[in-house]
Amino acid sequence: MEFFLEASLKGLSKWLRFLGHKTKICESKITKEDIFKYKDKFFLITSPETAEMLEKAGVRYLLLPRESLKAQLCLLINKLDLKTELKLNICTVCGEELIPVKKENFKDLIPPKVYAYYNEFNYCPKCEKIYWQGDHIKRLEKKLKFLLSQKFED
Ligand SMILES: [Zn+2]
Secondary structure: EEEEEHHHHHHHHHHHHHHHOOOOOOOOOOHHHHHOOOOOEEEEOOOOHHHHHHHHHOEEEOOOOOOOOOHHHHHHHHOOOOOOOOOEEOOOOOOOOOOEEEHHHHHHOOOOOHHOOOOOEEEEEOOOOOEEOOOOHHHHHHHHHHOOOOOOOO
């Protein structure tokens, strides 16, 4: 299942990609043409007017609260019963699927210290960017845990 998100939901899109879901962001207001073009995707929106259009078109969608990323993510995960583990198999910049690669073949793109320390590397063919599972994964896991926790505090 691929998601099509309203422009204001960039933050949520990033997290969906971390969880292994393909997303596309609408750069401007969602139009009838967009709905027709992307009718096979699952729409995530905050606008009741867009919800009405989607309802009429018979396209799957979920209307989310406007402000809080935490509320958006929790609602989405509960409603669609999504898995809450980090997959990190999608490029967070462009949304392309990453390819696991041998580090030997990308030595010139990897800082020497990282090269020495890590063994699992992924490559985005579109951005020509190399990803590795470094310390930031722990930070992401912590942030995800916070976002999914029931406590609504900052
Ligand atoms: Zn990319």
